[in-house]
Structure formats: C-alpha cells, structure tokens
Amino acid sequence: MGRLDEKSFEAIVSAGCPACQSAKVEIKSFIDRRVLLMLADPTDAGRWVHDGEKFVDGTYAIHCASCATLLFETPDCPRCHSPGGLAKALGETSRMPIPKRCAGCNELELIALALCPASARYGTGETPKPKALAEYGEPGHHMVAYACESCDAAVVTQKCPLCDAPGPLRVRP
Ligand SMILES: [Zn+2]
Ligand SMILES: [Zn+2]
Numbered sequence: 393m394g395r396l397d398e399k400s401f402e403a404i405v406s407a408g409c410p411a412c413q414s415a416k417v418e419i420k421s422f423i424d425r426r427v428l429l430m431l432a433d434p435t436d437a438g439r440w441v442h443d444g445e446k447f448v449d450g451t452y453a454i455h456c457a458s459c460a461t462l463l464f465e466t467p468d469c470p471r472c473h474s475p476g477g478l479a480k481a482l483g484e485t486s487r488m489p490i491p492k493r494c495a496g497c498n499e500l501e502l503i504a505l506a507l508c509p510a511s512a513r514y515g516t517g518e519t520p521k522p523k524a525l526a527e528y529g530e531p532g533h534h535m536v537a538y539a540c541e542s543c544d545a546a547v548v549t550q551k552c553p554l555c556d557a558p559g560p561l562r563v564r565p
C-alpha cells in the first residue's frame with residue numbers, strides 16, 4: 393500500500409479544493425512506462441503501462457488545478473517509503489545500466505520498464521491523460537527492468553529504483 397490508499401485518495405480528489413472550490417485536481421505520481429531500446433537508445437517515446445491502483449500507489453503530490461493549493465504531499469520515496477526519498481527520486485538520474493546488446497544472445501533491441509514521474513488532471517469528467525515529467529535519461533526517469541524478446545532474458549534491479557534504498561521492495565498493488 394502506498395502512502396495514500398484508494399480511500400484517502402478518493403476522499404481528497406472528490407472533496408476538491410477548499411480554497412477556491414474547484415473540482416479539478418492535478419496529481420503527480422510515479423508510474424510505469426515501457427520503453428523500447430535499440431543499442432540502449434529509445435526508439436519510441438514510450439507508453440504508459442500502469443493501472444489505476446498503481447497510479448494511486450505512486451502519488452506524491454496533489455494540488456488544486458486552478459489555484460495550486462496543496463492538498464496532499466509526502467517527502468517519502470513513492471516506491472519503498474524510505475523517509476525523504478522523494479528528493480532523490482526526482483533529482484537523480486537512473487542508476488540501472490542498460491546494455492547496448494542482450495548479454496545472452498546479442499540482440500540489439502531490448503524492452504525496458506521505467507518508473508517515471510507524471511502529472512494528470514482529475515475531475516474534468518474525461519479519462520486522465522498522464523503527462524511525463526521526465527524523459528529517458530533525465531532526472532526522475534528511473535529504469536526498473538529490461539528484457540530481451542529473442543531469448544527471454546530479463547534483469548530486474550534489486551534496490552529501490554527511485555531512491556537507491558536496499559531491497560527487498562514492498563509489493564505494489
Ligand atoms: Zn483551488
Ligand atoms: Zn525508494
């Protein structure tokens with residue numbers, strides 16, 4: 393369970409802003425993004441592969457979308473909850489090295505999974521569309537795992553990918 397469970401998340405979002413009564417909120421969360429790599433360079437912009445529960449679990453800030461009043465924030469790491477870990481997660485670049493080729497079969501193309509900070513607006517009536525706040529290689533964009541489709545080799549980081557705290561990591565919803 394994240395710092396916010398589904399219930400408290402819903403309570404904050406449905407209450408809206410106490411200052412200006414706006415029903416729209418802006419949520420910031422670390423969510424899963426799949427990236428295709430060729431020789432360790434991304435070949436696409438990546439696509440979101442999270443679900444609603446993971447979005448709630450990774451939430452680290454909620455603001456009013458109209459007047460920016462702060463409705464929720466946590467300084468802890470969104471992935472492992474280590475105290476003060478959020479600053480490392482947002483400020484540092486990915487620590488997991490991605491090889492240019494699969495170590496098993498020499499394949500040049502790898503599929504990688506990242507945790508990426510994103511913002512999304514809730515309360516507009518439409519399905520929220522997360523916007524990436526960091527791209528591949530930028531601070532905040534952290535590699536979690538990569539895999540080769542040719543030989544099924546897969547490598548997963550054992551430390552917290554966001555703040556570098558030692559594992560084992562808590563189970564996500
Ligand atoms: Zn407001
Ligand atoms: Zn962490």
Ligand SMILES: [Zn+2]
Nearest residue numbers: 494497540543
């Ligand atoms: Zn391979």
